[in-house]
Amino acid sequence: MDEQEVKRLEDSMQLHTYHKLPIVLERGEGVYLFDKSGKRYIDFMSAYGVAILGHSNVAVIEAVQNQMQKLISCHGSVYNEARAKLLSKLKLISPPDLQHFYLCNSGAEAIEAAMKFARKVRRKKGFIAFSGGYHGKTFGALSVTWGEKYREPFAPLLDGVVFGRYGDVEQLEKLPFEEVAAVIVEPVQGESGIKMANQEFFNTIQSRCKETGCLMIVDEIQTGLGRTGKMWGHEHYALRPDIITVAKGIGGGIPLGVTMVSNKVAEAIELGDHTTTFGGNPVAAAAGCAVIDFILSNRLIEHSRSLGKVFRERLAEMSNQKLYKESRNMGLMAALELRIKFMNVLDEALKHGLITLYSGLNIIRMLPPLIISKEQLDEGLDILLQALKKTGENL
Numbered sequence: 001m002d003e004q005e006v007k008r009l010e011d012s013m014q015l016h017t018y019h020k021l022p023i024v025l026e027r028g029e030g031v032y033l034f035d036k037s038g039k040r041y042i043d044f045m046s047a048y049g050v051a052i053l054g055h056s057n058v059a060v061i062e063a064v065q066n067q068m069q070k071l072i073s074c075h076g077s078v079y080n081e082a083r084a085k086l087l088s089k090l091k092l093i094s095p096p097d098l099q100h101f102y103l104c105n106s107g108a109e110a111i112e113a114a115m116k117f118a119r120k121v122r123r124k125k126g127f128i129a130f131s132g133g134y135h136g137k138t139f140g141a142l143s144v145t146w147g148e149k150y151r152e153p154f155a156p157l158l159d160g161v162v163f164g165r166y167g168d169v170e171q172l173e174k175l176p177f178e179e180v181a182a183v184i185v186e187p188v189q190g191e192s193g194i195k196m197a198n199q200e201f202f203n204t205i206q207s208r209c210k211e212t213g214c215l216m217i218v219d220e221i222q223t224g225l226g227r228t229g230k231m232w233g234h235e236h237y238a239l240r241p242d243i244i245t246v247a248k249g250i251g252g253g254i255p256l257g258v259t260m261v262s263n264k265v266a267e268a269i270e271l272g273d274h275t276t277t278f279g280g281n282p283v284a285a286a287a288g289c290a291v292i293d294f295i296l297s298n299r300l301i302e303h304s305r306s307l308g309k310v311f312r313e314r315l316a317e318m319s320n321q322k323l324y325k326e327s328r329n330m331g332l333m334a335a336l337e338l339r340i341k342f343m344n345v346l347d348e349a350l351k352h353g354l355i356t357l358y359s360g361l362n363i364i365r366m367l368p369p370l371i372i373s374k375e376q377l378d379e380g381l382d383i384l385l386q387a388l389k390k391t392g393e394n395l
């Protein structure tokens, strides 16, 4: 099939819910992607943060192939070694208070489970969420997602969701923590453009939860597994959540989501409360094991932390560009906020072999694979810098 045919088929039959880049990807290798014509791109998108180990990681391929030959399907109602191993590895990396796991297939599903569990424990229905927050697009997850344009066409959503302002410490005192099941928060807001709140904000959430018994759900779907330079984004703020949600990179590209919960939550959950057919299937479990092993044995957390410093310096250097407003990063999660809409810069970067993400209308967002080398990070940022210069000249 040629490129035009691929585009024609997708455009004519897939529902138009995705904004598409004008390229057809064929294969990947490490931090690089190749389109049908063989053109190479450096990948700062990582399939929205999924490809933390880059593309075609040999350890993941081998684990999946081996498991496929043994057993592909095994429902959660039957025991299986791949699942048992995944659970043991999750226990190695999960926060010490969160040692029980619900396995599912995506971020939104991990959030749905978290929300149901919180209601069951607290016997209260509401949630506190925050401006700019993104938690997925199923009904429950959408109810705590900020974007009005995503929510409005599907109302009514869940009752009792109150949005606070992300980063507003004073307002936290007025939010109804005593009346809701849980507060749900991202340690760094990914979808809204790598937005951060300060230590005091998180301290106050922690103390309000302690005072009122409100559960704390920390959404680590984008920030988890070393993305921010620590295993979990919430470690930067010394939070002690009751529940965390994990997905995106955990399956090495195979759909896998995890809801990690405390003893107290685990004790409240009973037979049949929440299940899903594919959750914890052997292939996803084998992939998850390979990902966790690879992160630990290659010290990717430390790598992400040290490259985060390089990222910061390089982004600061770009500040002499007239289109530039501000840059933000934590580890290998970064954003460059522009004074103009990003479209021309993204197009120009793509032309020169860089695929990157965006947020809103003027934020370039970067989530390179955690395996990226300093030279490759420089290579991608050089392309971005050139794209900025060129766009600046053409204005």
Ligand SMILES: *Cc1c(COP(=O)(O)O)cnc(C)c1O
Pocket (backbone or CB within 6 Å): 106, 107, 108, 109, 111, 134, 135, 136, 137, 186, 190, 191, 219, 220, 221, 222, 223, 247, 248
């Ligand atoms: C991507 C994302 C989700 C939703 O995950 P899906 O797998 O797309 O359902 C939820 N929360 C955060 C923070 C995310 O980045």
